[in-house]
Amino acid sequence: MLSAIAPLPEDIPELMLASLLQGKKLGMTKDPLGGHRLVAETEFAIKGIVPPKLRQAEGPFGDHYGYNSLAHDYPVFKTAHLYHRKDAIYPATVVGRPKQEDYFIGDFLQDLLSPLFPLVMKGVQQLKTFGEAGFHCLAAAKVSNRYPREAFAAGLRVLGEGQLSLTKFLIITDAVSILLILASCGPMFWNVSNGTEISLSLQMYLKTPWITPAPQ
Numbered sequence: 001m002l003s004a005i006a007p008l009p010e011d012i013p014e015l016m017l018a019s020l021l022q023g024k025k026l027g028m029t030k031d032p033l034g035g036h037r038l039v040a041e042t043e044f045a046i047k048g049i050v051p052p053k054l055r056q057a058e059g060p061f062g063d064h065y066g067y068n069s070l071a072h073d074y075p076v077f078k079t080a081h082l083y084h085r086k087d088a089i090y091p092a093t094v095v096g097r098p099k100q101e102d103y104f105i106g107d108f109l110q111d112l113l114s115p116l117f118p119l120v121m122k123g124v125q126q127l128k129t130f131g132e133a134g135f136h137c138l139a140a141a142k143v144s145n146r147y148p149r150e151a152f153a154a155g156l157r158v159l160g161e162g163q164l165s166l167t168k169f170l171i172i173t174d175a176v177s178i179l180l181i182l183a184s185c186g187p188m189f190w191n192v193s194n195g196t197e198i199s200l201s202l203q204m205y206l207k208t209p210w211i212t213p214a215p216q
Helices: 014-022 101-120 150-159 162-166 185-195
Strands: 044-049 055-058 067-069 072-075 078-084 124-129 138-143 169-173 211-213
Touching (some): 138 150
Parallel strands (some): 138 169
């Protein structure tokens, strides 16, 4: 479940992360009907096909942080077979106003994957998203600023990386005090309010994410 929801780069398969989390090669078993093998220890397995060029509308969806994602056309998965273990357990999480299960899962995944951020995002030295704001709503990053506007370029790099493109508010800095900023929302806002000239540092972009505010 952790590997399935992890915000991995598009070219890194979730099965690879599942193996790393287990510390061993992921066990696989033959499909009695043939075709691709199945994960041996999974509770459920759904097999099917994704027809090329077939698209259907999905959405809109709302979440508990006040945002809606609009309807868009997406590929269609056509189910052929559903497998399950005897007395299978359907894995699910409880989400809602922090702190719920998704808060702790998100924190764990962030600690697990944070060493990879500087490798995939050049100029980004540290990055943290805040569970108090639902992770994708608020992020802070320590970036390189060796020449004018390099920090700005690094901020755009963050907003162009996978699920980080859904970030609503991004705070970037090259300050050493970022360790304090990244501790929690409280210290982060204290540093921002006491050390930032908003009129010079605030950048606003419209129509960038695929999520729009929910109607009141």
